[in-house]
Amino acid sequence: MWSSFFTQLLALLFIAGCATGITQQRKVLEQLLKSYDVNEWPDADYDRPTNISIQMFINSFGSLNAANMDYSIDVFLRQHWVDERLKNSLNRSMTIRDPEMQKKIWRPDTYFHNVKDAEIHTVTMPNIQFRVTNTGQILYSVRVNAKLSCHLMLEHYPFDEQTCHAHLSSYANTDEIIHFHWVERIPIDLPDELEIAQFDLLGYSASEELMPLQTGNFSSLKVDFQLRRQNGYHILQTYVPTVLIVSISWVSFWLDPNSVPGRVSIGVTTLLTLTTLAGGIRQQLPPVSYIKAIDVWVGMCMIMVFGALLEFTLVNWLANKKILDTQTCQLMPMCKTGEDDESPKTYVNQARFLDRISRALFPGSFLLFNFIYWPYYLSDYNLE
Structure with missing residues (x-):
């Protein structure tokens, strides 16, 4: 009898502790977001651009479509930055799953410059990871399936080698607000057994560029994939x-x-x-x-x-x-x-x-x- 009583008591204490933890995280977030302006970038008070570190994990690489001059990639787009406004007293990181809560936090408006069509995976839930540490470091990871344009030179088809690129930039924020750069260690991560239909991946190169447009100068990132057609x-x-x-x-x-x-x-x-x-x-x-x-x-x-x-x-x-x-x-x-x-x-x-x-x-x-x-x-x- 006493053993059953103690077991139920421990279960109630465990549930209460979990509920307290969840409530504590929500309370911290609500307290931080009271004076938080989602329209201001994290380093606006310092009058400097926010550094966005990006890493791409290429989950799969679709075959090039010569007729439409495009190719598709399934990529985990991982973005890192620091928002000191989200510093907190918790001794652990917070993973924010609520989409409404995510919308209240500033995020870079990153997009693929040469995209034709793209979508975020939603099976079984939206493939989005939003993690905030107690020091204000943020990880924003999204799994995207994108169809990107690739200008093909076919004079030597089918004995041709092509260079296709993925071009990342901010849509509305100039280089005075956002500065993109690749992570220093492994900016482009690839599976060991990555296969591309009818093509061999010879290599890739990642670079940082400044893209001048009529609306301003935008920081951008570019990765070039060198591909060789399999002629068998x-x-x-x-x-x-x-x-x-x-x-x-x-x-x-x-x-x-x-x-x-x-x-x-x-x-x-x-x-x-x-x-x-x-x-x-x-x-x-x-x-x-x-x-x-x-x-x-x-x-x-x-x-x-x-x-x-x-x-x-x-x-x-x-x-x-x-x-x-x-x-x-x-x-x-x-x-x-x-x-x-x-x-x-x-x-x-x-x-x-x-x-x-x-x-x-x-x-x-x-x-x-x-x-x-x-x-x-x-x-x-x-x-x-």
């Missing part, structure tokens, strides 16, 4: 199929010049297949005015396939062209048609001779193009 996908999905399509178009050189259905089917089918594949590639890229490496490759493949189709047209015309002047025929080599001298004479032997030349000319030309194409576009590509 494009080799398998673009280069290998186009090589096979071009090679199939050469099969017509081994068919009889008068085999019209077979040679036409091969030429038209390969040309349409290549056109469809080129259309799929164009949908993945923005309509830029300059020529890309993939355009040069697909264009050359189309020339080879279309050239094979034109070669058949010439061969078929020669094979069915009648020779009316027999004396002229005697002067031309390989003019006679064959065994039956009574049948009309045509240039079929010349047509077959042209086929034999094309069997070596077309593959040789395509091979020469490869010897020029690959060294040119891979010369500046970082293979490490």
